[in-house]
Amino acid sequence: MSKEGSRPALGHEVAISSRVRLARNLEAYPFTTRMSRLQGAEILEKVREALLDDAGLSGYEFSYLEMQSLKPLDRQLLVEKHLISPEFAEGNAGRAAIISKDGRISVMVNEEDHLRLQCIYSGMQLEEAWKLCGSLGSNLDKKLGFAFDKSYGYLTCCPTNIGTGIRASVMLHLPALSMTGYIKGVLETCGKIGVAVRGLYGENSEAEGNMFQISNQVTLGQTEEEIIAGISNITQQISEQEKMLRIELYRQNPVRFEDKIYRSLGLLRSARLITSEESLKLISDVRLGMIMGLLQGMELEDLNELTLMIRPAYLQKTYGEQLKPDERDQKRAELIRKKLNERIH
């Protein structure tokens, strides 16, 4: 059904992105819960120095962003891009993010832990993300000295992250599983085997646009490789189920399937006012249609970009002003019409 030539590589049909993050603390300082302002500032300076002159990272150019001196809108934008956590964006003093220009590496300093190192790759590339994040972690350890205990591993502020301090997650687009309700079974199974499923923006966020983040909960007692392999394996299985179900849904009733996709495209192309939530829902159908080979003329990457561009902060940055919700919905509709009408058919 899908055209051979445009078949996406690296599991992009289902996997949107792969992320690995490591939680680390400097052994010479108390955790963020007990550190003074001055200690926080010292940590910031040390991490900044260590990262900016890391020989192993010479290929990367970093920006140093102090949360307190960023406007709320700019902080929100970083959240939308998954470069910082929503909690971090609250902008407390003594917090900074050091982010590579391409967004692949992001280091949050003085979040819950002194360091949260994150590497993000597109599609299903969890092992690559781990390789980069792991080497970044050990390079920094040599310079900064992370709190480590032989029996507990890397020590973290909250015992939920202790040991490896690793969180491996893959963002999956699961429209068919959601549509049919089978997603419930998937969520239950994941819960039983210690795998967390969250929405688009992590903890407590909803699964907007049928996007689900699959990640490990256990960080102690397993090796990093086991954790990465475990998450790769479960996401692979979920992806296979999703792909089979898409084909089955189409086979059972092609007209209904196409109707859903073309209606969503129609709405996106015609709407004059559209909320972020509705757009994500409709874009999810368009993405499905593209992967099933029903819609052509646009790359998945462009659609990913559009998904980001319609977010409130991004939209306001693009139009260079503070927009009221109504105005946002109007600008969003405009932007989507422009992007989709030009390309897709």
Next chain:
Amino acid sequence: MVCQQCHKRKANVHYTQIINGKKVEMYLCTQCAAEDGAMSFNPQLSLVNMLWGFPGFGDSAGYAQFKQPEILRCNVCGMAFDDFRKGGKLGCASCYSVFRDNLIPILRRLHGSAEHTGEMPERTPDVKKADEGGQPAEAVGLSDKIDRLKAELSSAIESENYERAAELRDRIRSLESSGNVNGGAV
């Protein structure tokens, strides 16, 4: 077992109370226990409280009992174990050693294990190599740990908590033999 109060619902709370040195044991269902005031329910269930709340958890007699939380305080950062119970976050790396005995059951519940098997920092000497050559930094850390445990051991003996004392004794022995402290002359 059926609740000893309502004789209807399943008992899932083992409640022990000591009044004037006399031990009273009750098996109650959650509702009766709550109504009875046998348990003070914390409306804000923190992660730690929830973990601690599993019946038959560790060696505690019931839901509402904790191992000497009131006196446990980290000597490095000042964090009390009670603060951790409320907030779920620790204060510094040393908290993990000071609260070790109380943390191990929590880690097991969270992770199914309390032993790190993942990567180690390159600067950390390998455990297996520890007796091949002198590892001064390690040995100091270890003997500190043992000293701390010994202090805990004496206070456990003083308070006639023999079960805990036995645990501590075993821990000290295993640390002493594994770490080869003081050139092995233990």
